[in-house]
Amino acid sequence: MDGIKLINFNVFDNGSNGRLTPLEGGIDIPFEINRIYYITQVQKGVRRGFHSHKELQQVLICLHGSVKIMVKTPVAEQVIDLNSLTLGLYIGPMIWREMYDFSPEAVLLVLASRHYDESDYIRDYLEYNKFANKYFGLEE
Numbered sequence: 001m002d003g004i005k006l007i008n009f010n011v012f013d014n015g016s017n018g019r020l021t022p023l024e025g026g027i028d029i030p031f032e033i034n035r036i037y038y039i040t041q042v043q044k045g046v047r048r049g050f051h052s053h054k055e056l057q058q059v060l061i062c063l064h065g066s067v068k069i070m071v072k073t074p075v076a077e078q079v080i081d082l083n084s085l086t087l088g089l090y091i092g093p094m095i096w097r098e099m100y101d102f103s104p105e106a107v108l109l110v111l112a113s114r115h116y117d118e119s120d121y122i123r124d125y126l127e128y129n130k131f132a133n134k135y136f137g138l139e140e
């Protein structure tokens with residue numbers, strides 16, 4: 001699906017000494033990182049997200065447990081099961097997202113290209129559809 005991609009991170013495996021996964025902005029992560037946040041303690045049955053961003057790019061990594069991410073445009077929809085420390089989901093601008101099925105004690109880490117800015121959010125689906133049709137060249 002256009003606008004998203006899965007990234008497999010490099011792992012330095014030192015056997016019984018453990019594993020190290022480095023994430024460098026502009027190298028492993030396809031943008032400079034300006035913000036980091038994490039989502040925890042999401043109860044069973046809760047669904048979060050329900051929005052798109054006009055410009056923000058993000059990479060989501062499930063550091064512990066698992067979570068499903070539904071990503072959607074006016075022409076495509078996909079569900080990604082995030083359940084690995086070495087897997088990142090890149091989400092570009094103008095992609096609707098919803099996160100659900102958080103396992104107990106799931107930790108969802110998010111690396112973001114910009115500082116928090118509420119005016120970058122589109123939280124109304126009808127408004128999103130209008131903007132997204134233009135963005136993806138689906139109507140005049």
Ligand code: T46
Binds near residue numbers: 049058
């Ligand atoms: C996204 C998904 C994956 C801040 O004050 N600063 C921040 O950096 C963020 C991300 C949120 N907030 C405040 C705004 C709300 O009052 O935290 C509250 C919860 O945010 P929101 O309802 O947007 O959370 P989610 O889980 O629906 O969405 C978040 C991100 O906002 C969003 O960019 O892509 O995680």
